[in-house]
Amino acid sequence: MDMTSKAEQLEERLDGLLDALEQELTEATDEEVLAAASDLGMNPAMKGSSAFFGVTVDLRAKSQQGHLGQLPDWARTLRAKDDPSSRD
Amino acid sequence: MDDIGGLEAAPWPPLAAPGRPWPLLAALGRGIYLYGCPRSGPGCAYIGQMRSRRIYLKHVMEVPPVVPKTPAARALALKLVTAMDLLRLKAVARLYARGLPPEVGWSDLLQEAFTRVLDGSRTCPEGLPMVPFLAGVMRSIRTEHYRRARRHAAHLPRMLVELDPDGDIATGEGDRTPDPERSLMAMDLLTEIYRLFTDDPRSLQVMEGLFEGLLPEQIRAKYEMSKTEYDSTRKRMRRTLLREGLKWGGHD
Numbered sequence: 001m002d003m004t005s006k007a008e009q010l011e012e013r014l015d016g017l018l019d020a021l022e023q024e025l026t027e028a029t030d031e032e033v034l035a036a037a038s039d040l041g042m043n044p045a046m047k048g049s050s051a052f053f054g055v056t057v058d059l060r061a062k063s064q065q066g067h068l069g070q071l072p073d074w075a076r077t078l079r080a081k082d083d084p085s086s087r088d
Numbered sequence: 089m090d091d092i093g094g095l096e097a098a099p100w101p102p103l104a105a106p107g108r109p110w111p112l113l114a115a116l117g118r119g120i121y122l123y124g125c126p127r128s129g130p131g132c133a134y135i136g137q138m139r140s141r142r143i144y145l146k147h148v149m150e151v152p153p154v155v156p157k158t159p160a161a162r163a164l165a166l167k168l169v170t171a172m173d174l175l176r177l178k179a180v181a182r183l184y185a186r187g188l189p190p191e192v193g194w195s196d197l198l199q200e201a202f203t204r205v206l207d208g209s210r211t212c213p214e215g216l217p218m219v220p221f222l223a224g225v226m227r228s229i230r231t232e233h234y235r236r237a238r239r240h241a242a243h244l245p246r247m248l249v250e251l252d253p254d255g256d257i258a259t260g261e262g263d264r265t266p267d268p269e270r271s272l273m274a275m276d277l278l279t280e281i282y283r284l285f286t287d288d289p290r291s292l293q294v295m296e297g298l299f300e301g302l303l304p305e306q307i308r309a310k311y312e313m314s315k316t317e318y319d320s321t322r323k324r325m326r327r328t329l330l331r332e333g334l335k336w337g338g339h340d
Contacts, residue, residue, distance in 0.1 A: 007270040013299050014274050017281070018183065020298040022227070024326045025179045025333065026219045030172045032323075036330035037175065044175060051334055054195040055174050056161035 159202035168205070173219050177201075179333020180223045184230045187277035192233055201225040238270070284328055290321045291328070 037044050042051040160177075163169050169177070177198060185194035201222050204210040212221045278299070285291040290313070297307030308318050 007274070010271055010274045013301065014278055016301050017278075017295065017299045018227075021183055021281070021325075021329060022180055022223050023220075024322065025176055025183065025329055026223050028176055028179075028326050028330055032326060033172050033175050033330060033334075036327055037334050039327075039331050040334055042334065044171060051175055051178075052171075054193075055178050055198065056158055056164060058158045058195075058199075 159199045159206055162206060163202050169218050169222070175330075175334060176219055177222055177226075179330050181226055182333045182335075183281075183329065184226050186280050187273055188230060188233055189237060197226050197229055200229050204229075284332055285325065288321075288324060288328075290317065291325045294318070294321050294325065 034044065037049075037051050040051075043049055044051045048057075157165070160169075160174055164171065164174060178194070181194040181198035181201075185192065185197050188197075201210075204225055205212065205222065210225050212218055282292065282295060285295060290311075293311040293313075294307055297310060302310065304318065307313070308315065313321070
């Protein structure tokens with residue numbers, strides 16, 4: 001068996017495994033999802049839960065919007081103290 | 089733990105005199121109140137500890153006034169999916185994002201799938217639930233990324249020849265397809281997935297069976313598992329995968 005077919009066979013098997021794992025996740029019950037979230041200390045029922053970061057909340061958009069610009073002066077000063085990149 | 093991850097100790101801001109009590113949080117028994125921020129608008133709040141003469145305040149939320157809605161949030165608003173579905177799909181996205189180039193994160197995969205559904209470029213067939221459909225869309229996006237990466241890799245030797253007509257740089261023209269790279273990428277992904285289950289030998293056996301393409305009965309027969317044991321192993325695997333999928337941070 002040459003390298004190409006070996007690589008293809010490996011990828012095929014991996015795809016099969018990923019399909020099976022995907023099925024596990026898509027068929028998980030609400031209780032199982034909540035239990036897993038609870039293991040991580042998350043409560044998806046709570047508004048603004050970190051479980052939804054990157055899903056309903058676009059973290060990159062938040063940071064690109066000049067997030068720090070929204071803070072009052074006193075908070076910006078505190079942040080600047082903690083941020084080593086802003087010391088120069 | 090959930091919502092107050094970004095707590096910061098801060099003095100009472102000069103302009104934030106005891107203002108309107110935050111409408112969403114009633115006064116707690118120990119005299120802790122949440123106030124609207126006078127500068128940043130309604131998305132921003134402070135906690136004030138009444139008994140300490142409002143000296144210590146914490147900046148709790150830093151939500152900018154306008155946060156664009158993600159495609160997933162729009163789908164939720166349109167009731168195409170439920171909040172629990174979003175979490176299932178987040179876990180699937182994180183599974184599929186493993187092994188992708190670092191510039192493509194799980195969130196990109198997830199939002200791109202929702203975008204394709206919302207803009208009509210992918211239509212859910214009648215009778216198929218939305219979650220497996222969206223998972224399938226993510227799978228195909230992942231395959232597209234792989235193909236693109238391979239195409240780039242295949243062009244590399246030709247580009248090198250053009251850049252280096254004298255042939256000083258070894259181009260490896262004999263390797264038309266980057267098979268060692270492909271195998272390595274697949275092996276990396278497989279190792280990463282296996283690592284999730286290193287503490288659970290039964291789960292590893294089920295994983296091996298699935299990797300070999302065996303059916304549940306064949307896996308049970310091969311590893312001498314009762315149906316109950318097999319089912320509980322699959323349940324543990326699901327919990328681990330969900331936990332891993334919902335985790336904060338990682339490959340964003």
